């Protein structure tokens with residue numbers, strides 16, 4: 001049992017596990033935002049364009065069965081299409097976020113690469129660290 005707990009602790013505290021957990025929590029929160037976007041923004045716009053049609057209520061095909069709560073079982077094509085639209089919107093938003101993050105990363109990398117780390121000593125022309133106040137080659141005092 002002690003060994004089991006130790007193994008579990010190692011597993012739970014692994015960096016990748018925590019990353020995964022954070023990812024899942026952010027993912028869940030993000031899903032809520034996308035759902036809200038669809039219900040509160042897109043659905044009203046779709047209703048406006050189509051003249052008050054709720055996609056979730058469209059193309060409900062009754063099948064010969066009654067659900068436990070007594071309602072007619074239906075195949076809900078409209079609701080399914082609505083889910084597909086949600087997914088496409090979510091994928092699009094994630095794609096744009098990933099693109100923006102990648103761009104920001106490349107920019108940061110470029111900045112780091114562009115920033116010089118060395119300078120030339122004006123006395124002996126040697127390459128020396130940019131922070132140096134005295135040249136390590138000719139020992140000249142550098143102004144700055």
Ligand SMILES: [Zn+2]
Nearest residue numbers: 121124135138
């Ligand atoms: Zn020098």
